[in-house]
Amino acid sequence: MTYQRLYQPKVKTGNWLEELHLKEDTMKDFLNKRERGELLSQKVDFLKQNILSPVNLSATINGELRFGDVVMLVNVGGKDREHSALSINANVDNLTKTFPPSIKMPCGVSAGKGIQACIRTAFIITSVDGSPEQSTLHYDQSFALRTTSGFAKGLYLTSDKPRFLKTAKKSGLQDVYLDETLSALSWWKISHFDPQERFESEGLPVPANEKVLVVHTMTNEGLAVLSEKLLWTAYGREYEVVAHTFLDTHRAEQDVNFWILGTSDPAGEGLLFLRHLQL
Incomplete structure (x- = not known):
């Protein structure tokens, strides 16, 4: 038919x-x-x-970090991971409905493989003990890490002990995130990366662009990058960031805990810490 x-x-x-x-x-x-x-x-x-708007990092003339300096926190990398920068992990759900829009809470962090000085990766060394602006930061002195004002809203890098509903997404370890309130949970300190030099360095000025440990003051856990825990972000695949001290068989911190607080070159020749990463 x-x-x-x-x-x-x-x-x-x-x-x-x-x-x-x-x-x-x-x-x-x-x-x-x-x-x-x-x-x-x-x-x-x-x-x-x-x-991703560019940000000018501070230029350290004498090589010492000071309160008010704008820096990048760069993990030195290792055998199984690339160098990475501590970054604001904001997506479209983190945009406020105000005008102009900005980042809203809650907002996490991650370690991005793109080493670029921008709003996403810039942090300001902020005093928590009354130290004046531009005074020298010393080893084991508490401070806060604050994002830039404006679009990034001046949020503080914060961490707390793991709880049932408050852990890192992938690993379940101590979470690291951004919070708008400055509290004891937002206090960090710098320790020498070499345990044998740690006691002698206590109280000395913290050098910029050198390998150090960034330690959460309240929990005494080191800021770390987990190469095996990958996050899918709006900026690509990045590493999870936690507060946890990873020790080797000699009870020394591993390279996942090694960071460089990077600044720019006073002579205008780019970012000083890039030279150290290439060594």
């Missing part, structure tokens, strides 16, 4: 009117969202345009 067309193509059949209105409403909704900048692609572009 051959098929016979009962209607010409121009004849409207079925729920054609409802389908037409639905298509028109969908198009109107799309155009309205695009006009307001609410499309997902527009939000992603806006986020990256702002959070």
Whole structure:
């Protein structure tokens, strides 16, 4: 039996009117969202345009870190991982609805493989004990790490002991995140990376662009990068960051706990710490 067309193509059949209105409403909704900048692609572009804006790191003339310095925290890397920078792990869900938009809580951190001085990777060494601006930071002296103001909102790098509903997403270890409140949970200190030099270095100025340990003051756990725990972020695949001290068989910290607080070259020749990473 051959098929016979009962209607010409121009004849409207079925729920054609409802389908037409639905298509028109969908198009109107799309155009309205695009006009307001609410499309997902527009939000992603806006986020990256702002959070990846370049930032000028501080230039240390005598090689010592000071309160108020803008630095990058760069993990030195190892056999199974690349160098990585402590980074704000914000996605489109972390954008406020205020104008202009900025980052809102909760917001995590990660270790990005792109070594770029920008809003996402810049942190300000902030006093918590009344030390004046531009005074020298010393080993074992408590301080806070604050993001830049404006889009990054001046948030503090914070950590707390693991709890049932508050642990690192992948590893279950002590979580590290950003918080808008400065408290004892936001206090960190610098220790010498070599245990044999640790006692002698106590109270000495902390050098910039040198390998050190960044330790959470309250829990005494070291800031660490986990190469085997990968996070899928809006910026690509990155490492999970936790507060946990990893020791080798000699009871010395492993390279996952080694960081460089990087600054720029006073002579204008780029980032000083890049030379140390290439050694």
